[in-house]
């Protein structure tokens with residue numbers, strides 16, 4: 001057994017997993033209507049490829065992303081497109097989003113499938129494309145497009161591929177049941193990913209409270225290079241950063257991603273989806289969802305078509321409406337409450353808890369912080385939750401950031417243990433939101449200022465150039481005047497000595513001198529007026545562009561770490577800035593070539 | 606169907622502040638029992654009087670501040686403040702001395718700073734320090750002589766009338782200098798063996814006191830076992846006293862010996878119940894170690910070279926001053942960072 005490491009903090013909330021593991025996975029029926037949000041992943045919203053009245057087949061692509069990051073959406077069964085309209089989607093804010101409404105025709109007729117038996121014979125990029133076309137995005141929670149994740153930057157070799165089967169959140173058992181019943185697919189999916197990434201170590205991390213799943217996986221990995229690593233049960237061991245630490249002893253650098261230290265985590269459900277996409281040619285059209293909570297009579301796991309309304313699933317599990325008090329999408333630690341049961345199951349929905357009022361009680365009123373430090377004891381990121389709370393509440397965001405507010409993974413362990421029942425995480429979300437808004441505004445005003453300054457500088461430069469030219473001209477004119485005068489005098493003197501030859505020589509001499517003066521003048525002009533300031537501005541441009549690139553990169557990293565939804569926008573911005581830096585650098589190099597190797601005049605700045 | 610809207614987490618562990626404080630109250634009971642058994646009714650009367658006064662004062666102030674009285678009283682923190690004062694004041698201190706201490710603690714040290722959680726100083730110790738400097742006679746002459754409840758200690762009604770009489774000092778025969786006081790004053794002119802002849806020392810370390818301290822130690826260990834407090838402050842505190850004593854006071858003919866420091870004064874009560882008050886203590890582990898150790902060192906310094914025979918109150922208060930500073934310089938290293946971010950944010954942004 002390979003070595004395990006511990007992470008600091010952590011808690012042991014009641015697991016409440018038994019309720020939903022008593023029954024095997026059941027297949028949820030085809031509901032009356034499927035609601036398919038066009039955005040079930042992080043990135044750009046897919047565009048609908050069908051229109052009202054179209055008949056679609058099971059597995060047919062109905063939406064895709066043409067530009068930017070994203071994955072397509074497929075029809076989970078055959079039927080007629082009823083509408084494309086705004087519907088409430090599962091989101092903490094309770095917002096609505098564009099959805100394709102599909103009315104099943106009950107035939108469940110498949111589109112043509114193209115399984116790939118020997119994917120090893122294909123090109124890696126082809127296989128990646130298949131994974132993308134199957135619409136696969138991370139199924140553990142955030143929904144990051146799997147293809148993009150499987151394509152880490154070139155300089156980042158993935159040494160360790162981790163399959164996250166920890167499932168540390170109470171109540172949720174979707175991964176547990178998947179591993180128990182679909183261990184072979186979990187393993188074959190992982191093998192596909194391993195073939196793409198060629199890591200030196202493949203490990204499935206799984207908490208020791210899932211003995212059946214462990215046994216099933218141990219069986220399934222026979223004859224492969226994959227190891228099953230049983231880790232102690234402690235929330236939040238399934239947090240990506242914590243799992244990386246437990247299995248490798250390494251820490252993901254702040255603001256970075258596991259690929260930065262040669263590690264990649266994928267979810268168990270994602271592995272199954274990959275396996276089906278490649279070996280069976282089936283796109284991602286269903287997933288395992290845990291329906292649990294005291295308000296349902298038959299808690300369990302359902303193999304559910306994407307787009308199935310939560311309401312339909314709840315009634316299959318025997319919802320007792322009169323008992324229902326709170327609907328939580330996700331687990332009790334990090335999930336969010338649903339405002340309505342009409343939202344659909346999407347690629348990232350792993351669990352819905354229909355809780356009674358006794359089960360998940362309203363927290364007692366917030367009391368003052370007594371600085372007991374329990375929150376810090378529980379924090380897996382080794383933050384000081386109490387100070388973060390203090391600064392967030394006082395809106396001293398700078399100090400909160402200094403204490404690494406943005407490293408908080410919002411796991412809720414601190415709130416869970418707080419004896420004063422302070423909703424700490426809520427304060428952190430507030431502070432993070434405020435800081436982000438402030439930053440955006442700062443960026444905007446910075447940009448405006450930059451533009452203004454650049455314009456100001458340009459105008460000034462033009463003014464100077466004009467002035468310079470004017471001076472040069474005046475000087476040249478004066479010189480010419482003086483020369484003429486001198487010539488006239490000379491001529492007058494010469495006229496006395498009648499010597500043709502010498503007169504001619506003098507004339508030639510003068511012409512030569514004029515020419516020389518002119519050449520010198522143009523040169524002075526060009527180097528003083530053109531080349532010199534140009535170099536400077538170019539240099540400035542390069543540094544400016546680099547600085548901007550850095551900030552954008554920073555923001556991108558952060559966004560990635562939080563899997564915020566503006567990642568792709570930022571990515572484009574970074575790419576653009578890359579180009580800008582490059583162009584500026586090229587221009588500078590070009591300009592440098594033209595400058596004569598003589599010492600530069602000291603710049604006036 | 607009205608669904609509850611609530612931000613995560615949705616589950617909470619049910620150990621509210623009131624429960625934490627209740628455990629603290631339960632954990633001092635062995636100490637209170639030992640005090641009563643070995644020194645008579647004084648502490649028990651003190652405790653009841655102080656707790657009652659503390660809670661009514663708190664209620665009155667909450668009413669004046671227009672805060673929900675029941676909500677805040679139920680957190681039990683006022684009771685704990687009164688309790689700690691009742692345990693640490695001299696057994697036979699007159700009612701008005703303890704009264705002044707309690708009212709100062711609740712009104713000035715706690716509520717005027719904004720109530721629970723906002724007080725930079727340990728309220729009980731502020732009250733204690735105030736009466737110590739204001740009524741030095743009452744605070745040094747009212748220590749009960751070690752006499753067990755079953756043999757020699759004054760009866761309940763006599764004790765009551767002594768405490769609630771108008772006089773500054775109790776009846777002479779009932780009181781006795783504390784062991785630390787006695788040792789400190791006599792050792793200048795006597796040898797250790799001679800000093801220890803005094804009845805306050807008894808057969809082991811210090812009559813009665815040793816049991817009281819051991820009982821508080823027991824209560825403290827229970828708190829650590831229950832994870833109500835962490836070990837850092839008490840262990841550093843005791844280590845601070847111990848190391849100072851071994852380094853500077855190993856000569857018993859000059860200085861009080863180590864066992865006296867640990868078992869004869871308010872050491873254990875201070876280490877496990879007073880210095881660990883979370884509101885006024887340092888927060889990180891490292892910070893707690895520094896905080897506790899410094900209190901221990903200060904206690905030794907004040908006891909040995911200062912004017913007061915016991916020094917828990919002053920040491921704790923002095924270190925309360927240092928807490929913000931300690932906290933700024935001892936944050937833990939956050940996951941994924943190379944080192945911890947000490948001090949305050951610098952102006953040019955804190956990126957790493």
Ligand code: SF4
Nearest residue numbers: 369370372373375418
């Ligand atoms: S757990 Fe709650 S009361 Fe205790 S220090 Fe943290 S925020 Fe304060």
Ligand code: SF4
Nearest residue numbers: 379408409411412414
């Ligand atoms: S929510 Fe943030 S501060 Fe609280 S325990 Fe989790 S990581 Fe730490």
